[in-house]
Amino acid sequence: MIDRFLMKLRARDEIGPEEEQALRDAISDVRDVPADQVVIRAGQEMTVCTLLLDGLMCRYKDLAGGQRQISELHVAGDFADLHSFTLKRLDHNILALTPCRIALAPHERIAEITERLPHLTRMLWFSTNLDAAIHREWELSLGRRTALARVAHLFCELQIRLGIVGLADETGYELKLTQTDMAECLGLTSVHVNRTLKELREGGLVEFRNWRVTILDQRGLEQAAEFNPDYLYLDQQPR
Amino acid sequence: MIDRFLMKLRARDEIGPEEEQALRDAISDVRDVPADQVVIRAGQEMTVCTLLLDGLMCRYKDLAGGQRQISELHVAGDFADLHSFTLKRLDHNILALTPCRIALAPHERIAEITERLPHLTRMLWFSTNLDAAIHREWELSLGRRTALARVAHLFCELQIRLGIVGLADETGYELKLTQTDMAECLGLTSVHVNRTLKELREGGLVEFRNWRVTILDQRGLEQAAEFNPDYLYLDQQPR
DNA sequence: CGGGTGTTTGACCCAGATCAACTGGGGTGG
DNA sequence: CCACCCCAGTTGATCTGGGTCAAACACCCG
Incomplete structure (x- = not known):
């Protein structure tokens, strides 16, 4: 279920079995989202992170004139909003571009990881830094x-x-x-x-x-x- | 010395005295950099992070045609490359736009923070997520x-x-x-x-x-x- | 078979690029 | 102390990549 996220991490560093289990345990729920649904709205208070299992999502911002800028595309295996764990609310919306299957990881469970598993914590941190690198290239x-x-x-x-x-x-x-x-x-x-x-x-x-x-x-x-x-x-x- | 970085963090959450001390202890060295010097080159292996104490720096990338895009400006109190802690090398250069004073924080000392102080770790993580938010707005x-x-x-x-x-x-x-x-x-x-x-x-x-x-x-x-x-x-x- | 969504193409326009010349202050060396 | 230079800023003339507007076209899908 979180296999694609594991593939993504393991392309960058080793993830041990205990870490893998901690990630599996972090998921509280799986659900489906129809295409064109705004999954998260800018400013809303966040208590879970969204792992994209299947489909395509994006982060975007609008200007008053109705113009829109997508700041990143998310593919299967990406956390769409892992940064919400430290930000607590987002500065952008998140939209499902296709029908999507998502897994939810409550912030408390991620907090537990930060208390117990420093290397896995660094990998999650890395994952948000990778998003930033993509932003820079864009x-x-x-x-x-x-x-x-x-x-x-x-x-x-x-x-x-x-x-x-x-x-x-x-x-x-x-x-x-x-x-x-x-x-x-x-x-x-x-x-x-x-x-x-x-x-x-x-x-x-x-x-x-x-x-x-x-x-x-x-x-x-x-x-x-x-x-x-x-x-x-x-x-x-x-x- | 790290006072401006503390001001920056404290504008977002409380930082306790133990955390403050850990940050002070993370600094190994302070030095001056002349204007127009490339402080960090893309791809180079990183073992320290650079806290900007005074002056102006930027992250930038070049295209073959000689065109340049600055992806973020750094002001006093910003870590110019805290993300190097998890990335291990950077995808962009860092340039001093003015004469700068910088403080260096070795990765090992930041790793110690991640082992011992989860809340401060989240604040450092937050700080890199803030850079990403600035990237998105740009x-x-x-x-x-x-x-x-x-x-x-x-x-x-x-x-x-x-x-x-x-x-x-x-x-x-x-x-x-x-x-x-x-x-x-x-x-x-x-x-x-x-x-x-x-x-x-x-x-x-x-x-x-x-x-x-x-x-x-x-x-x-x-x-x-x-x-x-x-x-x-x-x-x-x-x- | 009709309507909605996405693609394609043409005609024309404009924000910002390019090219080039000139200004003006600050440093420096003779 | 002046002559020169260099670098940043300023301005004008012209050009162009991509925008705008508008009209087809081509699928689905119900």
């Missing part, structure tokens, strides 16, 4: 990359993140994301995302059709994106 | 705000962050940042930052001259920025 995309590079970069990032939890291979992956959603990740309009996808397709780099990303030329795609996976911290390290 | 600026709103927003953010550590009041604050630096924070060019500053000045909102930000109309500035300080988590909360 800041670079939003501030400096061209539309083409932004789209290409997102595809590269998701290939790796989904690959870690067994949901992508070198040929591609399923991605239930509309072009409007993508635009809200990338600081673009859906019209321009559409044109950019066409350019990537005609350039023989990637194809995105029928909710599937097909990598046509991985090397070329990564070059177009100036993609460097270091920010995903895939090296096995004692943390 | 993503919103970079992705969706106009140039005018971006500049205004940065001035609002810094007024609050500097105010917490006693370096700003309602009239304004000192800011040793070139227009080129600002452009690299905001995803703009220095030319356009210059024009935007003129517009803000002539609109009677803020003035930025001689390295000082003078707030002329705080309400108006915050409206222009759509500034909402919630993401800085200024509420006192048990964390």
Whole structure:
């Protein structure tokens, strides 16, 4: 059940059986969420964390003009809001982009982990720092990359993140994301995302059709994106 | 010495005398860094964390074309790289924008804190989550705000962050940042930052001259920025 | 077969980039 | 003490990547 989260952690450091059990025991509940539901609203008081078991979620903020910025996508195996454990409320909303299955981990149980298991605590801390690293890379995309590079970069990032939890291979992956959603990740309009996808397709780099990303030329795609996976911290390290 | 960091934490939760002492004991060394020095390079192995005592630093990433994106500014009282404690190396560089005084906290001493003081551990964890919240707000600026709103927003953010550590009041604050630096924070060019500053000045909102930000109309500035300080988590909360 | 959601394309527009020249203060060395 | 330079800021002229507006199109699904 928490297997994908374990895969994610074990891509970065060893997790012992006692730690694994503590994580399993941290889950109080599992439930399903329909697509397009706002799961957590900014400002609301938080007492549990949400582990995404299946589906796609995002963190987003709105401006008064109705414009929206997605600050991160969450795939299966991600905690959508582990940072709520220390923040106590969030500065952004969390939305289910597809039907999702989630597991709930009450803050008290995570607090117990911090009292008893320092290494696992550091791994949970690491996990929130990884989200921050993704935020930084997106800041670079939003501030400096061209539309083409932004789209290409997102595809590269998701290939790796989904690959870690067994949901992508070198040929591609399923991605239930509309072009409007993508635009809200990338600081673009859906019209321009559409044109950019066409350019990537005609350039023989990637194809995105029928909710599937097909990598046509991985090397070329990564070059177009100036993609460097270091920010995903895939090296096995004692943390 | 670590007083400004304590001010920053105490704006969010109570810190007891034992915790305060543990933080003081975590510092191994204090040193000075000249302006424009890259203090930490992406990828380098980290064994200490850097607490900024005085001056201005930033985290940044470069693209091949020589373009640079600053992902966060650090003011006195901020840890520039507390996240290196769990990440072990960074995905970005850290640069001293002005002459800086820094204190070093070896990872082993922070690890001791995680073994012995769970609440203080959560406060340090909180501190890295606060950086992530700032990243998210910058993503919103970079992705969706106009140039005018971006500049205004940065001035609002810094007024609050500097105010917490006693370096700003309602009239304004000192800011040793070139227009080129600002452009690299905001995803703009220095030319356009210059024009935007003129517009803000002539609109009677803020003035930025001689390295000082003078707030002329705080309400108006915050409206222009759509500034909402919630993401800085200024509420006192048990964390 | 109709309506809703997502995609595609065309025509035109504009915020911010680019390029280039000039100002102005502060440091420095002759 | 002045001449020079360097760096930051300022301004004008022009360009362009991506936005806006609007109209098809293509699926589903009921």
